[in-house]
Amino acid sequence: MFVHLHAHSNYSFLDGVPSPRALAERAAHLGMPALALTDHHGLTGAIEFYTTCRDVGVHPILGLEISVNHPWGLGNLILLAKNLEGWGNLCRLSSLLQTAPHRDPARGLPFEPIAQHATGLICLTGGPRGLLDTFIARQQNAHAHTWLRQLAETFPDHLYVELQSHRPADREHVNAVATLAGEHHLPLVATHNVHFLAPEQAPLQRLLASIRQNTPLKTLSPHHIAPETALFATAEELAPRFAAYPEALANTLEIAARLFFAQHDTRTPMFIALLWLIINISCAYWLVGPLGVGGLALASTVAFTVQSAVLLYLNHLRLDGLDWRDLATGAGRILLAAAGMGVVMWGIGRFLTAPLLFLPVAAAVGGLVYLLLHFLLGGREIPTLVALVRRHRRE
Template structure:
């Protein structure tokens, strides 16, 4: 089976890490003959929709994912002073997307805020969002877990010669995600130590009966873009190119390689190639480019007397009708102007209904009502299309 699916890729939305636009990566993938491409930016879905649309525009099947930072490895107890590790998560179906969003939210909520200091720049970079592994258990359905790059828990343990603990980590990931949803990630970017690490990871996979998968840890679409990536890393660490030498990637091999090159690198591990393609097939069930309406539900608004059994659209329409007569009283408004405003209001209500935004406007009504209790004038008049002149509340 030929390598046609890349499952570990960063766009420019991995800020100061990825050095290529989603459109550049998608176009390059199409040129090279890839069938599917996964976006796995760090700790967020900031560029997921743009990436999905860019892929769809050139006939590439997009896969949605994230390289998530964990506060510690899954094999470590809460009392261990472990350093953060990476875990790659891919969406297999719609429930997986919902769970991935929840995990990202938890990671951002639980990362401590940084207080401003007197200097114009903080003395160190803000800590990235990080998820406690204990939060994974309730949100694994519909997700496929890859064990991550060399900063993943298992790769790091292998590098330290801790084979038994690496096996324990693999078993615990299987307990969390299910045996069929965990893959040991093999990456070979021609860096010193990669060959030995890949061999040891393959041995671990065989011993633990966990499948392997080949990924590229892509950070730019063509090799020449590594110069920009070097500069971005220097900026990230507030250093110079010379001073950031140890922080930058060791070579220029973190680009989207032609499939034939990937197959050559993993010639000893054909199953890793086959599994990459198989995972790509499994992820066909969810395409973010086809899910523009993901069913986000706004928190419920404060319902007034008589509104308890009405839908949000009905409540908003009734409220606007009430406010319409206040804004355009029949006995003091030109009939033609009043009719024009009524048509405009109906158009806007249809637009609100189409995009499921009634809840937003009704929450805004609550906020404005609270604001009017402490202020004489409250900003907020306006509409989606800027026409009817009706206030939100």
């Protein structure tokens, strides 16, 4: 399964072809559970898009493609609202673009105001027109590493490295982008930069770009037009292009699951929390007698297990399936790291028998072993924690 997270409507003035309604109806026709609208610089089409998505049974994801005016160059980012605060920050950034002194949103914003309004947003690196891909294409590796670190610090645990593959010649570049993301322990996400619905609309998109640039079609730069394959592709059409990176396709669903604001559902979390409370109290009542304090711990464990299972099942239904392989991989990583920690703590207990000495030493050493093993097994939590600390210090 796949969700489009980088799509333009005709509110991307003289760039996108379809209306927000047409995009939403196309997603519903293909059975996609969610869809993001990421028009250039503005949110004018957001209301039409949101209401249509709700009408046709597609979860609307509200986003924005914004240009970053960096000292090293100009490039785009995709920002998606995770919650109400994120939506407010999208509105503020769009307003800053529209009211900039130069009156040209295409010239973008400096990165500083974007970083100041990063809360509640998920960031994608922008694809071929993003700064990251530009640096890689120019073999400016130092700039690419620095930019990726800056983004990771600004959007800790909310940054995805965007992959786009429109033609066979793109594979080498896609591999280079994916390699860099792996070095920084960042997740990949596949997008397609949708500008029209069907192949026959590609000439119309080129004509719109020619009008926008006030340039004849014959001399129009490829940089100013969408790729000929930038149509509303199906999951089946995109799967072969990302055969080497299936997790990039799966992560589109992960992102959709994280954007609860677009799902417009606050009751489900409340009922799930109530279920956890009832199970925890009931289990504690029956277990604390025979097991003492251990019964309280076991009751909490049972309640959290049931809560997690219910949440996974509900998201599986809402998002037309979850990546169970990725979930199993994450759970296996945690279990292996916990097993290693347990072995180390057991070994410490063999030598340190005094409780007052054993507890702090075993907790400290065991915790470090767990974090190290989790990191070596590919976990992303430690880099995310480091990024959060750095961001807190900077603020």
